[in-house]
Amino acid sequence: MGTFRFNPVVLFVVFSLACMSRESTPAAAEEPPVEVAKIQRIQIEHLVPKPNFVGKTPTVMQWTAAEGADSYAVSVENEIEIPVFDQEEIKGTSIPWPKEARVDPGTYYWRIVGLKAGRLIADSGRAAFVVMEP
Secondary structure, eight states, X not given: OXXXXXXXXXXXHHHHHHHHHHHTSHHHHTOOOXXXXXXHTSOOOEEESOTTEEESOOSEEEEOOOTXXXXXXXXXXXXXXXXXXXXXXXXXXXXXXXXTOOOOSEEEXXXXXXXXXXXXXXXXXXXXXXXXXX
C-alpha cells in the first residue's frame, strides 16, 4: 500500500474556507462578549516596583486602587512560574515585602487582582521586575 501524501496548498485552502464560513455565520456574530472584557475596564496599575524595574528586592509593593474593590490579592512568581508568595484579603493598596519571601537575583512577575465581595472585578496583568545582586 502506498504512503498517503497531502498537498499543503490544498490543506491551507480548505482550512481557510472553513474559517471564513464560521466567521460569516450569524451565530458567530451574535456571541456575547467574554466576561474578561468587563474586568479589563477597571485598571490596576503597578506603582512600586514599576514594571521592568531593575534593582534590589523591593521593600514594598504598591498599586493604584480599583474602583469598587473591597480587597486585593497579590501574587509574585519567579521566571519559571514558581510562586514566591501570595497574599489575599489585603484591604489597602500596598503591602510590605514579606521577610520570609527571600529571592535570588533574577526576573520576577507580580500581579494584583481587585475583589468585591470575593468576586474578581479588576486585574493588573503581570508586570516584570528584576532583582540584581546586592
